[in-house]
Amino acid sequence: MSAVQEKKQVKPNVSRVILERLKVLDDLPRFPNALMKLEQMLSSDKDVHLDEVAALVAQDPRLTAGIIGAVNSARYSPGYNITNIEEAVQRLGTQDVRMMAHAINYQSTVKTKPPFSEKEFMRHAMLSAFIAQALAKAVHFDQGEAFLCGLMHDLGAYLLAIESRDKYKQVMLDSAGDAAFFVQTEQSVFGTNHAVLGGRLLQQWRFPKEIVMGVAMHHAPHSAPEEFQNYAYLTYLAEQGAFFGGLTNGVVTHKGEVPADTLLNGLEYFGLTLGHYNDLVLNATELAKESSLI
Template identity: 25%
Template sequence: MELTEKILHIIEDFPTLPTIYSALSDLMANPHSTQREITELIMTDQAAAAKVLKFANSAIFGFSTRIESISQAVFFLGFEEIKNLVVALKIIDLFRKSKISNHFNPVEFWKHSIAVGVITRAIGNYMGTKDLDNYFLAGILHDIGKLFFIKYMENEYVEVLNYSADNGISIIEAEQRILGVTHCRSGEIIADKWKLPQTVQNAIKYHTTGLITGQAEELPAVVHIANITARVLELGFPGDRLIHQPNLKVWEYLSPPDNMFSNIYSKILYDYNNSLQIFLLK
């Protein structure tokens, strides 16, 4: 299909991640790097540094003490989470300038993505997952493929959204029929191009089923549930209002407590509103 080839070609030319991400990755990969060097690198981007600090102090991370400096934030959050925060902020900036049309508002897409990030982390935290480093990032980026379509193929994607709405089918089905490429596939290619952690790539690729070739993996499974939960709570608008039933195999794999959602409901709303202010306000 010609259009499919065009899409794959555009992704090839898709912007690389901001240099601060690769610089941070390089610095963190070097065992001789110090916390001070990492702090100084983050401080070179003052806007990002200020947001990182606000975010580190939000209830999402649940630190009881106030974090006063980037150096403290690096210490408390750890290298990986700091890097993820910087990249999330940069990616949102990259896409935020997409124009608002009559058919959709990119801000509503971001709100949905941020909600999925918040819920993914809240579920992981509630279930006692030890390493939550990639949880927020994976949730935020799960629909990166859709954001790519909106930014680079607006007219075609409006057709996809209308087709999905008019025929009551999922966006994925509409994408496959009209574009020949789903947002899971385009997101996977982008995540690979950006060399995001493999588990984040899996979450982007498999969030609609939560399963990787029939097997569950924790992060994609949690993002699958978080995506449905954000839709249930109508936090943001991901392009359609369908609420799919969670995958039974995912429930079996995660086996969360029966009252998990009641227990994290207030936290989700609180963290969501907090995150919107940090990520979406200039």
């Protein structure tokens, strides 16, 4: 076979094709310039001043209102009402500003209605983010990156659903809402799955590799490159914790009662007991409620 013939037979990357099509249709989730600059600023090695962070957030009225709302929630409230972004950023600190800004943006990321409950989808994402942060604290990982892994682990499910509502409804029907079969069904119907597709978009948005791989491999953490298995397992445990906490994602409607092998493997990977994990999930749920995000 000639080199030309071989080249013709190379199949296009399905995830990339889907993202290109959604971009043309203006259906990709929003990622505002202010948030992109904030992410670049806070993920760099240089020292960052809080007034620089406040100035960036102030460029986006929606983020500004959300951050001020967050700082006045039960979790952060100093006992008096904070009304300006400079004081809000001082109160939260750079790490929590980064996490809250992404959470606020993610809540309004849906541009086209998917064929499942947006409310359930978002509540599950928020709780997963807080559980991921709690896990990261327990195992001494970067809490900000863990939070973002948990927050955006199902981003690809939304992308597949708006790529083809009919196909995604079929995926939901064929898998009977069971997580054990869901990823396989997505793969057979679309030629990719929500984890890989979400990771691809995060890569295009230039997120750190730990977040990209944590999301892309969270349904197969044992298959991730060794240096990224930690974030893949952490993201998987965060997702499962949200399910065990009673918040489904609107797509998968039920979970088995017995912990899956992957979950037990993840706990073993980090040296955590099931009891410790359950406590982390409960504590993270309370924090999420205090932050008014679920």
